[in-house]
Amino acid sequence: MSKKIKWLVYSAVFIFGLFYSFKPVSAMPLGTLLYRTSWRNNAYGYTSKDLLVIGKKGLITDLYTGHVGIYIGKENGVDYVAEALPSGLVKMPAKYFLNTRAGEKLIGAKIPKNLTEEQREKVVALARSLTEAGMKYDFDFKHQKGSESGQWICVGFTEKIYESANTINPKDLNTLVYNPDEYGIDITPDGFDNTSVYNSQRDCFATDKEFSKISRRPNLLLPAPEIIGYDAGLENGLDRYFFIPQTQFLQPTLEDVAVDIDLASDFDDETIRGKTPQLALIFKWSLINNPSSSLRQLAIRVKDKIASLFKSDTALAVAITDNKATSTKKVAAATKAKTTTTAKAKTTKTAATKVTTAKTTATKTATVKASTTKKTSSTSPANTSAAKVAVDKTAPTNKVTTPSVPTASPRLSPVISANPTTPSVPAVVPQTNPVVNPTVNNYNTTVVNNTQAAVKPLILIGEVGEDWIELYNPNEEAVDLFDGAYRLEKAKTAVDPGIMMRFGNESDGTYPGGMEISAGGSYLIAAEDAPAELKAMAQAIA
Secondary structure, eight states: OOHHHHHHHHHHHHHHHHHHHSSOOOOSOTTOEEEEOOGGGOOBTTTBSOSEEEOTTSOEEEEOOOEEEEEEEEETTEEEEEEEETTEEEEEEGGGSEEGGGTOOEEEEEEETTOOHHHHHHHHHHHHHHHTTTOOBOTTOSSSBOSSTTOBOHHHHHHHHHHTTTOSOTTOGGGOOOOGGGOSOOSSOOOEEOSOBOSTTOOBOOSSSSEEEEOOOTTSSSSOTTTSOOSOSEEETTEEEEEOHHHHHTOTTEEEOOOOSOOEEOOOHHHHHOOOOHHHHHHHHHHOSSHHHHHHHHHHHHGGGHHHHOOBSOOOOOOOOOOTTOOHHHHHHHHHOOOTTSOOOOOOTTOOEEEEEEOOTTBOOOOOOEEOOOOOOOOSOTTBOOOOOEEESSSSSOEEEEEEEOOBOGGGOEEEEOOOBOSSOOOOOOBOSOOBOOEETTEEOOBOOBSSOOSOOOEEEEOSTTSEEEEEOOSSSOEETTTTTOEEEEOTTBSSOEEEEETTOTTTOBOTTOSEEOTTOEEEEEOTTSOHHHHHHOSEEO
């Protein structure tokens, strides 16, 4: 080979090697933590001083937590991120990490310092295992870091998989580590911060502990929040705490990583990420997650002060009654029937009428649980006292009578009724649990418990803008609205009292979500003329 040819060959090899030595390689390793803002570029501790955004009517309208996910590599040439979304723990194409339509922005990318390759592989494998296990989201933020389904939020997920980085078998979810002495990589120190006040609401933002205290909101739509507080967040003492993604992002145990994959696109959030039960979430947070239990606590704590605490110019009768074998005419006749032994409730000077729920033979005694209503106009005085219930033990038709209520619009006076069949008529037993009629921000909630409940009680959570009603099942087992012959009625004091909806009757509505309410679950009923977004969320449309 001539010198000239050799020179050309050597030159080509040199240039080829030089080119590849400077060719960029993937800068973002597996296990990289990706952080972004929430809607309209808001994130608590980053661009927003507020975590909870409360509307004029005392409802939580937005939650600016921010978000974090973990990069787990490619599948069939597509980059994936594992994250906790409304649909649960999932692996999602990375291009859906940022929704440009929602105004979300990337905060940054991090990875633990001194992460070994073995730990990296286990973390990614563990993240994949969790996303394949069907784990659900922790909408009440009661646990946040697992280990069961329904106990995961985004930052709790990423923190826990790194804490479990030394697991022997990442496919065995029983090996998740909860003993701090056995943590593989502890990104954020355990603990609760109740001193680092961050805003005018006296919420805290932790920078050296996992959980930030979020203060109670006295203006929330819930019964006496200054006494009970809201039932969301991890409990520690009397306070509630949230693990904020930005807290993890700021930890000195992490180092920056350059992002070299596509993370953003324009898409419909609900279609891609799953449906967040916004209305249920708002009311569970704003009204208390376990209404009957919390109201009993309230009654015990304030006792004789209940009437003075909850003065209102509105009232609403809500009952769960036995109606399956009772025609509309029979109900009307029973309503008109009066006996001398019936305990009578006092009425106001505005001549508000009584609401009576009738019970016929071959049916069970029902339990009145709860209701929430939109503020309505009324002429009844502002000093309406707490509700009391009189039970007629001698009349042929057993009655549960609530005190007088003002005339209300039809959509604002619903009654939830049920009629499971029974071979005999049980005796009506006296009421022993307290009856509470608290009203905050002109929303009314009535709770009545009998010593013997013959039907599974449902809680009528309420409606907003006259567009929807939500039922909450506080029982430990599911309730089938069709089998139980439940129905919604307009209260007798409505402008045009009568049946609103008989579950299963196609002439009364459609049931895209079926007619079963899971234990502890909610059931949303939207009006036919409700906005399309609301109807898309509903289990039934009436």
